[in-house]
Amino acid sequence: MAQTAILGAGVMGETLLSGLVRAGRRVDNLLVGEKRPERARELEERYGVAVVSNVEAAERADTLALVVKPQDMGDLLAEIAPQLRAGQLVVSLAAGITTAFIEARIPDGVAVVRVMPNTPALVDEGMAAISPGSHCDDSHLAEAEALMASVGRVLRIPERQQDAVTAISGSGPAYIFFVVESMIEAGVHLGLPRATATDLVVQTLVGSAKMLRETGTHPVVLREQVTSPAGTTAAALRELEIHKVRAAFLAAMEAARDRSKALAEGS
Ligand SMILES: NC(=O)C1=CN([C@@H]2O[C@H](COP(=O)(O)OP(=O)(O)OC[C@H]3O[C@@H](n4cnc5c(N)ncnc54)[C@H](OP(=O)(O)O)[C@@H]3O)[C@@H](O)[C@H]2O)C=CC1
Numbered sequence: 001m002a003q004t005a006i007l008g009a010g011v012m013g014e015t016l017l018s019g020l021v022r023a024g025r026r027v028d029n030l031l032v033g034e035k036r037p038e039r040a041r042e043l044e045e046r047y048g049v050a051v052v053s054n055v056e057a058a059e060r061a062d063t064l065a066l067v068v069k070p071q072d073m074g075d076l077l078a079e080i081a082p083q084l085r086a087g088q089l090v091v092s093l094a095a096g097i098t099t100a101f102i103e104a105r106i107p108d109g110v111a112v113v114r115v116m117p118n119t120p121a122l123v124d125e126g127m128a129a130i131s132p133g134s135h136c137d138d139s140h141l142a143e144a145e146a147l148m149a150s151v152g153r154v155l156r157i158p159e160r161q162q163d164a165v166t167a168i169s170g171s172g173p174a175y176i177f178f179v180v181e182s183m184i185e186a187g188v189h190l191g192l193p194r195a196t197a198t199d200l201v202v203q204t205l206v207g208s209a210k211m212l213r214e215t216g217t218h219p220v221v222l223r224e225q226v227t228s229p230a231g232t233t234a235a236a237l238r239e240l241e242i243h244k245v246r247a248a249f250l251a252a253m254e255a256a257r258d259r260s261k262a263l264a265e266g267s
């Protein structure tokens with residue numbers, strides 16, 4: 001069985017590792033490269049996975065998932081490039097980092113796939129978008145797709161869309177948690193016990209998400225079904241419009257898209 005290495009086992013690296021284990025991947029076909037020794041020990045104990053140096057991982061693995069921060073990507077590529085060889089697959093999960101950035105730093109013939117995942121992968125409900133680099137054929141893309149499909153849905157997209165995808169689904173869970181947090185606080189202001197407000201908001205979120213996915217109905221239609229004439233929802237939505245929440249979401253996601261572009265330039 002082919003060896004897969006995960007280099008950088010923080011939040012997203014562990015999310016991928018745990019998903020592969022849940023999906024039935026044997027741990028002796030997995031390797032981890034992680035800079036912090038205490039974190040390496042934690043992962044060895046939790047998953048029984050071998051934590052090795054990045055250099056050893058690059059020698060032994062057929063597929064390498066790079067899950068370090070964008071700012072650490074240059075150093076990591078410089079460290080592993082001498083070990084990389086044609087036929088291997090490098091899958092980068094880093095925001096902003098382009099396939100061209102990676103290809104310029106590794107030997108020719110190593111295939112590169114860029115992925116933008118998100119943290120719901122931790123509960124097998126991830127959304128990942130993947131794009132091929134210039135030396136990538138369909139088998140490489142299929143390999144990256146299979147890797148990410150172990151923790152959720154996967155879409156193939158052109159690389160020029162990756163910064164926008166990062167702004168929408170990569171960072172997206174944070175916006176949703178922000179909305180949840182804001183609604184819970186509002187519930188507390190309205191006099192509800194915090195535990196009650198939390199139960200109400202979380203179940204409302206799960207139920208609404210399930211309606212969107214299972215009915216396939218447009219969100220505008222679903223919103224109109226809740227909005228009775230001169231009712232409570234209309235009163236609330238008018239306030240959201242007065243406070244320009246829709247415009248704020250657009251500005252927020254433009255900022256995330258622009259930050260993703262800037263990360264590629266090393267800032
Ligand atoms: N978190 C998220 O929701 C998402 C993250 N991503 C992307 O995933 C990548 C990782 O993010 P995240 O997991 O949140 O970040 P973390 O900081 O949690 O994880 C990165 C890990 O890599 C380690 N590391 C740094 N340099 C090396 C190296 N040379 N070799 C091995 N390990 C190294 C870091 O150690 P140390 O802390 O000591 O530097 C840290 O443990 C980023 O590029 C991010 O853009 C993409 C989508 C969503």
Ligand SMILES: O=C(O)[C@@H]1CCC=N1
Binds near residue numbers: 095166170171
């Ligand atoms: O905030 C970030 O930069 C990373 C990328 C997408 C989600 N988290």
